[in-house]
Amino acid sequence: MLNYRQLHYFWVVARTGSIVRACEQLNLTAQTISGQISLLEDSLGVDLFQRVGRQLELTEAGRLALPYAEQMFQLGHELESLLRSQPGEQHTLFRIGVADVVPKSIVYRLIAPTMQLNEPIRITCREDKLERLLADLAIQRLDMVVSDSPMPPHLDIRGHSQKLGECGVSFFATEAVEQRLAGDFPANLDNAPLLIPGQDTVVRGRLMRWFAEHKLRPRIIGEFDDSALMQAFGRSGSGVFVAPSVIASEVQAQYGVRLIGQTDAVSESFYAITVERKVSHPGVVAITEAARSKLFSD
Template identity: 30%
Template sequence: MRNLNFNHLRYFWAVAHEGSLTRAATRLNLSQSALSVQIQKLEHQVGHPLFDRIGRKLILTEAGQIALDYADTVFRAGDELMSTLDGRAVDRRQVLRVGALTTLSRNFQLEFLGPLVGRSDVELIVRSGNIRDLLAQLEAHAVDVVLANSAAPLDARSSLRNHLLNEQPVSLVGRPRPDGRRFKFPDDLRTEPVLLPSLDSDIRLAFDRVLELAGIRPTILAEVDDMAMLRLLAREREGVTLVPPIVVRDELASGLLVEHCRIPEVTERFYAIVKTRRFPNRLLADVLDRP
C-alpha cells in the first residue's frame, strides 16, 4: 500500500494555488529547485503528472485538478478539526464548476442545476463566457461541464462529448393584444415589429430562413445576443419577440406576456459538454443521468 507524503502534497497545494513555482518557493521559503524536486516526488508517488509545463507556466493536468480538489479537502479538514475543537461550526462540501454561455437562458441553467441547488454538501461555481473560452477552460480542467445551445465541434481525436439535454420550441411572444385578435404567422410580421436574437444564434438563422421563404422582411426593433436582456425588452417594448418559451416562463405564467405562435420547424437545443476524464466529477451524474 502506498502512503501519501503530506509534505509533498502541501508543496503541490501551494504551487497549484500560487500558479507559479517562483511565488510558491518564496511563500514556503524554499529554493525553486528544491520545490521542483518535491513536486516530482509527488508525481512519482501518485503515478501521474500533475502539471503540464508550458514555457514558464504550470497548467494543472486532469490528475492535477483531482489532486488539488483532494488537497483542498485534506487541508480544509485540518482547519475543520481545529474549528471543531474550538467549538466552531464546520462545512464539508463537494464542488461542481459549471461554465455557461453568456447568452444562455437563466431558467434553463437553473433547471439543469436543480438537483444540486440547495444541497448543503455542494458548492456550485458558475462561470459565464463565450463558447471558445469556456471550451478552453473545459480542456484545462478549470470547469467540469459547459452548458451551451450548440454542440461542440468534434473530430475523431476529440475528448469532448456532447450531451443533448433538451430541445425546446421557439415562439413569438409579446404583450396581450388589446383587441384580442389572434396572431397570424407569418403574415402579421409584415406590419408587426419584432425583437430578435443576434445573427450568432442558430434560432435566428432558422427564423430568417422561414421568413425568406415567405417573402417577408420584418421591421426589427432590436437584435440582442443576451437572452436575459431579450426577456426584459419583451416585457417593456411593443411588438413581438422571438424566444424559446422557457426564457419567459414566469412572464407567460403571470399573463404579462402571451405566446402568440410557435415557429414551425425551429427549435433550440441545449447541450451539456463534458471532457472524457479518468476521474470525472461525481456530481455530474446527478445532473446528467436524469430521466
C-alpha cells in the same frame, strides 16, 4: 518563477484602482506595494501600469494579465475554503461554464436538480463566450460547459457533447403590441417589430430561414446576445420577442406578456460538454438525467 505575492499586489491595485486604496486593503505602505509591483514588472519585462495625469491605468500587458490573476486568486480562495472545511462538511466542487447565449431561465432549470442531491455540492458558475469556456474545460478549470451547440469540430480541444434536449420556440408580446398585429399567427409577424437573438446564437439562423420559408418580413429593431435583456425590452413593449417553448409559462408570468404563437419548426437545442465521454461527476449526472426525464421530456 512568477512571484505570487507580487502578482497579488498587482491584482489588488488593479481592482481598487489606486495604490492608496490598495494600501488600505492590504495594510501596507505605498512604497512596499509600488516597489513589489516594480519588481514584478522587471521580472516579466513589461510595464503593467502607466500614469495618465494623476490616475494609474493598466497598460495593454496589464489588461492581458488581469483576467488570469482574477482566475488564479478566485481558485486560491476556493481551495482555501475547501481545505478549511471540516471532513464531515466537505462539498464536492462543481464548476460550470455557461455560454452567454443560453437563456438564464434554462440554465437555472438545468442546474437546479444538483441542489437536491444527497451528496453536498458547491456550485460555481461562470458565463463567457463558448470558445473561452472550452479552453478552460480542456485544462480542467471547469467540469462542464452548457451550450446551445455541440462541441465545435474546428477546435483542437478534447471534449464530448451530450444533448440535454430540444424544444420549439414561442413568440411573446405585451397586450398593446399584440393588438397592433394583424391576422393570425404566423402571418401576424409580417412587418411586426421584432427583438431577435444575436448572431452568435444557433437559433438566429433557424428563425431567419423560417421567416423566409413563410414569406414573412418582420422589422428587426433589436438584436441581443443576452436573452434576459431581450425579454426586458419585450416587457417594455418594444416589440415581439422569442424564447424556448419549454419556459413559455414562466416567461408569461415573469414578464407579464402574452403568448402570440409557437412553432416546433424552429428548435433550440442544449448541450452539456465535458472532457470525459462517460460522465462520472454527480452534478453532471444529475443535470443530464433531469433534463432528459423532466425538463425536455415532452
